[in-house]
Amino acid sequence: QKEVEQNSGPLSVPEGAIASLNCTYSDRGSQSFFWYRQYSGKSPELIMFIYSNGDKEDGRFTAQLNKASQYVSLLIRDSQPSDSATYLCAANNAGNNRKLIWGLGTSLAVNP
Amino acid sequence: DVKVTQSSRYLVKRTGEKVFLECVQDMDHENMFWYRQDPGLGLRLIYFSYDVKMKEKGDIPEGYSVSREKKERFSLILESASTNQTSMYLCASSLVSGFIYEQYFGPGTRLTVT
Numbered sequence: 001q002k003e004v005e006q007n008s009g010p011l012s013v014p015e016g017a018i019a020s021l022n023c024t025y026s027d028r029g030s031q032s033f034f035w036y037r038q039y040s041g042k043s044p045e046l047i048m049f050i051y052s053n054g055d056k057e058d059g060r061f062t063a064q065l066n067k068a069s070q071y072v073s074l075l076i077r078d079s080q081p082s083d084s085a086t087y088l089c090a091a092n093n094a095g096n097n098r099k100l101i102w103g104l105g106t107s108l109a110v111n112p
Numbered sequence: 113d114v115k116v117t118q119s120s121r122y123l124v125k126r127t128g129e130k131v132f133l134e135c136v137q138d139m140d141h142e143n144m145f146w147y148r149q150d151p152g153l154g155l156r157l158i159y160f161s162y163d164v165k166m167k168e169k170g171d172i173p174e175g176y177s178v179s180r181e182k183k184e185r186f187s188l189i190l191e192s193a194s195t196n197q198t199s200m201y202l203c204a205s206s207l208v209s210g211f212i213y214e215q216y217f218g219p220g221t222r223l224t225v226t
Contacts, residue, residue, distance in 0.1 A: 032213070034215075042219070042220070043217040043218060043220045044202075046214055046215070049212060049214055051212065088154075088155070090215075092211065092213060096168075097211055097213055098143050098160065098162055098206065099157065099160065099170075100213070102155045103154070104152070104153075104154040
C-alpha cells in the first residue's frame with residue numbers, strides 16, 4: 001500500500017515564527033511532491049511542488065526534499081494568522097503518474 | 113489562471129434519488145478527477161478520466177459512475193443516493209507535463225443525503 005504520512009497536529013506556532021510541516025512517503029518511485037493548503041470548508045489550493053533533492057523557495061514558503069530519507073517538508077517563514085489551515089502533502093503515484101497519493105493533512109494554527 | 117467550476121456548492125437530496133454533479137475546467141487539461149473528502153479519511157479518489165470517454169476507477173468507485181463526453185466536462189453520477197454518500201465532493205483537473213501532474217481543484221460540492 002503506497003502511503004504518504006503526515007502528523008495530524010494541530011501544530012501551533014506564534015505569529016512571526018517559522019512553521020515546519022513534515023511528510024514521509026513510502027513509494028520510492030515517486031518523483032514529484034506537492035503541498036496544498038486547505039482552509040476549513042474550502043477546497044485544496046496548490047502552494048508549490050518539488051521534484052529535485054534540496055530546497056525550493058517561493059516567497060515565504062520553502063519546500064525541502066530528501067529522496068534518500070523519503071522525506072518532504074514545508075517551511076513557512078514569518079507565519080501569519082492567515083496561514084492557519086490544513087496542509088496536505090501529496091506524491092505522484094509511480095505506477096500511474098496521473099494519480100496522486102495524498103496524506104491526511106497537518107492542521108496549523110498561527111496564534112497572534 | 114486555471115479555473116475549475118462545479119455545478120453546486122451545496123446540495124440536499126433524498127435517499128434513492130439519482131444525483132448528478134458536474135465539473136467544468138477551462139484550461140484544456142487532459143486529466144480530470146472526482147474525490148470525496150470526509151473528516152479523518154482525507155481525500156479519496158472515486159474516478160478519474162485521462163481523455164474524452166476514457167475513465168478509470170479510483171479507490172472507492174462503488175455506488176458511483178462518471179461521464180466525460182467533452183474534454184472540459186466531467187460528471188459524477190450517484191445512481192441511487194444513500195446516506196453514506198453524504199460528503200464533500202471535489203473535482204480536480206491536471207495537465208500532462210513530463211512527470212509533473214499538479215492538480216487544480218474546484219470549490220467543492222457539499223452533498224447531504226437525507
